[in-house]
Amino acid sequence: xxxxxxxxxxxxxxxxxxxxxxxxxxxxxxxxxxxxxxxxxxxxxxxxxxxxxxxxxxxxxxxxxxxxxxxxxxxxxxxxxxxxxxxxxxxxxxxxxxxxxxxxxxxxxxxxxxxxxxxxxxxxxxxxxxxxxxxxxxxxxxxxxxxxxxxxxxxxxxxxxxxxxxxxxxxxxxxxxxxxxxxxxxxxxxxxxxxxxxxxxxxxxxxxxxxxxxxxxxxxxxxxxxxxxxxxxxxxxxxxxxxxxxxxxxxxxxxxxxxxxxxxxxxxxxxxxxx
Numbered sequence: 001x002x003x004x005x006x007x008x009x010x011x012x013x014x015x016x017x018x019x020x021x022x023x024x025x026x027x028x029x030x031x032x033x034x035x036x037x038x039x040x041x042x043x044x045x046x047x048x049x050x051x052x053x054x055x056x057x058x059x060x061x062x063x064x065x066x067x068x069x070x071x072x073x074x075x076x077x078x079x080x081x082x083x084x085x086x087x088x089x090x091x092x093x094x095x096x097x098x099x100x101x102x103x104x105x106x107x108x109x110x111x112x113x114x115x116x117x118x119x120x121x122x123x124x125x126x127x128x129x130x131x132x133x134x135x136x137x138x139x140x141x142x143x144x145x146x147x148x149x150x151x152x153x154x155x156x157x158x159x160x161x162x163x164x165x166x167x168x169x170x171x172x173x174x175x176x177x178x179x180x181x182x183x184x185x186x187x188x189x190x191x192x193x194x195x196x197x198x199x200x201x202x203x204x205x206x207x208x209x210x211x212x213x214x215x216x217x218x219x220x221x222x223x224x225x226x227x228x229x230x231x232x233x234x235x236x237x238x239x240x241x242x243x244x245x246x247x248x249x250x251x252x253x254x255x256x257x258x259x260x261x262x263x264x265x266x267x268x269x270x271x272x273x274x275x
Contacts, residue, residue: 072101
């Protein structure tokens with residue numbers, strides 16, 4: 001039962017419509033008598049054309065009524081819409097409506113409201129928009145309004161900075177290419193072999209007076225040198241710099257002690273041979 005009552009009330013609200021009665025406008029000028037004209041709500045008001053100049057004022061008055069009963073109604077929302085079909089610009093001006101439904105609006109071209117859109121030689125279509133909770137929304141076309149063309153807006157000095165800038169295009173260098181594997185292997189072998197070949201050649205050149213490279217006293221020092229080579233290889237393929245510095249410090253201490261031991265053994269052998 002409640003649902004039926006609700007539907008009936010909603011249907012009644014949709015059926016109730018607002019209208020504008022006693023629509024009248026006056027064009028007032030300081031040089032002559034005001035020109036007043038009344039418009040009938042039964043006529044097609046959109047065919048009316050109104051023209052005002054820079055020193056004239058347009059006074060518009062009307063009454064919002066219930067279309068069925070003709071009684072005055074105060075809507076919750078009442079706006080005048082100024083729309084330029086040529087430029088697509090529009091402005092919305094709120095209108096104060098009394099409890100009896102009467103409303104007035106003055107438009108002075110000497111001090112136009114901020115809601116008036118930039119004007120050109122094309123007319124502004126003036127529309128009355130009404131809204132109330134108990135009525136369906138209403139849109140009433142009033143008249144076409146010709147007003148003096150407005151001046152173009154001044155250009156701000158920083159306005160060009162907000163224009164669309166040309167797209168930035170970056171040119172990146174091509175990815176580095178790896179040399180052939182044969183060349184990489186060749187230089188790897190050279191890096192590993194040449195230093196040891198030179199070291200061994202210098203070592204064996206003094207072999208008659210110096211103990212052999214792999215003698216028990218020299219072997220720990222030689223092994224520490226090989227360990228350094230292996231550490232650098234691991235740094236290249238796997239380890240990070242922090243790990244290399246840590247392991248290198250430990251190997252450095254070991255190399256110092258094994259080197260001193262090797263030099264001491266060489267010195268002992270020289271002294272023994274001299275005696």
